[in-house]
Amino acid sequence: MSVAQLTKTERDAALADLSGWALARDGDAIQQKFKFKDFSEAWGFMSRVALLADAQDHHPEWSNVYNTVDITLTTHDAGANGGLSQRDVTLAKAIDALL
Numbered sequence: 001m002s003v004a005q006l007t008k009t010e011r012d013a014a015l016a017d018l019s020g021w022a023l024a025r026d027g028d029a030i031q032q033k034f035k036f037k038d039f040s041e042a043w044g045f046m047s048r049v050a051l052l053a054d055a056q057d058h059h060p061e062w063s064n065v066y067n068t069v070d071i072t073l074t075t076h077d078a079g080a081n082g083g084l085s086q087r088d089v090t091l092a093k094a095i096d097a098l099l
Ligand SMILES: C[C@H](O)[C@H](O)[C@H]1CNC2=NC(N)=NC(=O)C2=N1
Pocket: 057, 058, 059, 060, 073, 074, 075, 076, 077, 078
């Protein structure tokens, strides 16, 4: 199902309201790298994000290397080939609220 892509103005406003997220993929995604004390802390964070993501039916693209978790948020169903939508911003805010 198609989801509305944020306009440039909406995107800039959303970004100003988030902490630590940067635009990626020519504005079609936001990305942040999180760093933890060790693997256990990183995995605990990922578990909590996974529950949030599934509850929102909106899933991150991510990778983990020991104590770091790199998250990219984009909406597959927005725009022609994926884009940034309010669903990404909502999930990013919920992730920020975990920390
Ligand atoms: C059917 C299901 O609701 C969709 O495929 C959801 C699942 N999770 C999703 N996650 C992300 N990141 N983008 C989507 O467009 C998306 N769509």
